[in-house]
Amino acid sequence: GAVVSQHPSWVICKSGTSVKIECRSLDFQATTMFWYRQFPKQSLMLMATSNEGSKATYEQGVEKDKFLINHASLTLSTLTVTSAHPEDSSFYICSARGTSGRGGYEQYFGPGTRLTVT
Amino acid sequence: GNSVTQMEGPVTLSEEAFLTINCTYTATGYPSLFWYVQYPGEGLQLLLKATKADDKGSNKGFEATYRKETTSFHLEKGSVQVSDSAVYFCALSRGGSTLGRLYFGRGTQLTVWP
Numbered sequence: 001g002a003v004v005s006q007h008p009s010w011v012i013c014k015s016g017t018s019v020k021i022e023c024r025s026l027d028f029q030a031t032t033m034f035w036y037r038q039f040p041k042q043s044l045m046l047m048a049t050s051n052e053g054s055k056a057t058y059e060q061g062v063e064k065d066k067f068l069i070n071h072a073s074l075t076l077s078t079l080t081v082t083s084a085h086p087e088d089s090s091f092y093i094c095s096a097r098g099t100s101g102r103g104g105y106e107q108y109f110g111p112g113t114r115l116t117v118t
Numbered sequence: 119g120n121s122v123t124q125m126e127g128p129v130t131l132s133e134e135a136f137l138t139i140n141c142t143y144t145a146t147g148y149p150s151l152f153w154y155v156q157y158p159g160e161g162l163q164l165l166l167k168a169t170k171a172d173d174k175g176s177n178k179g180f181e182a183t184y185r186k187e188t189t190s191f192h193l194e195k196g197s198v199q200v201s202d203s204a205v206y207f208c209a210l211s212r213g214g215s216t217l218g219r220l221y222f223g224r225g226t227q228l229t230v231w232p
Contacts, residue, residue, distance in 0.1 A: 004161060034219070043122075044207070044222045093161070107220065109154075109161035 002028045004096045006110035013084055013117055021079045021113045023094035029074035030096035034107065035067075038091040050077050084117045091115075120145045124208045124223030131198055131230050139193040139226045141182075141208035149210040151175075151184050151191040152220070156205045165193075165206070198230045 003026040013019050023033055031052050036044040048064075050056040050071035058064045066088075068080040077096075081088050091114050095107040125140040143151065150169045154162040166175030171186035180195045191208060208223040 006161075041224065043224045044220075046219055049219065095162075106164060109163070111159065111161040 002108045004108045004110040006113050010114040015085050015117055016083055018082045019084055023077045023110050025075045025096040028098045032097040033077040034095045035079050036093040086117045089117045120221045122208050122210055122221055122223040128227040133232050134197045137195040137198045139206055141191045143189050143210050145210055149212050152209040153193050154207040200230045200232050203230045
C-alpha cells in the first residue's frame with residue numbers, strides 16, 4: 001500500500017512554545033489530508049480536513065488559531081500547535097487520501113506523533 | 119448522528135483461539151464499514167471493508183459481515199496467531215468509500231499468547 005510518514009514521531013516541548021508536525025505522502029499525491037487526535041484508550045477524533053492549496057476545514061470545537069494546518073503541496077501537510085499547554089499533550093495522527101493511481105481513493109495513515117507538553 | 123461502538127478490551131487469547139470483536143454503529147443512510155488494524159509503532163492499516171448490507175469483508179483470515187438489521191460489523195477470526203496482536207478499530211464512512219470522513223470506535227487491544 002501507499003506510505004505516509006510523520007515527523008517527528010515524538011516531541012517534548014515546554015508550555016508556551018509552538019510545535020510543528022509534518023505529514024508526508026511518500027509515493028503518491030494526496031489532495032486531501034486529515035488530522036486526528038487520539039487520547040489514551042479513546043477513539044481517533046477528527047480535528048480537521050485539509051485540501052491542497054486551500055484553507056483547512058476544522059471540526060466543531062477545534063480551535064483553528066491554535067492548531068494551524070498548512071497543506072502547501074500534494075505530498076506535505078503540517079500541523080502547528082501554537083502556544084502549547086499540557087492539555088494539548090496527545091497522540092496526533094494524519095492520514096492522506098490519494099487522487100487516483102498509486103494512492104487510489106483510500107485513506108492511508110501515518111504512524112502518529114506523540115506530543116508531550118511540560 | 120454517526121457513531122461506532124466497539125467492545126472494550128483488552129482481549130487476551132491463546133494462539134489458535136477464536137476471535138470475535140463486536141462492533142455496532144449508528145448512522146443515517148447506508149454507510150460503508152471498515153476494520154483498521156494498528157500494529158505497535160505503526161500507522162493504521164485497512165484490514166477489510168464492506169460497502170453494502172450483507173457484504174462480507176475478508177483479509178488475512180479475518181472476516182466481518184455488514185448486518186443492517188442489527189447495525190453490526192463484528193470482526194472474527196477462526197484461529198489467531200501471535201502476529202495478530204495489535205489494536206483493532208471499527209469505523210464507518212458515509213458516501214460509499216473512505217472519500218468521506220471516518221468515524222472510529224475506541225479501538226480494541228488484542229494480545230495473543232503462544
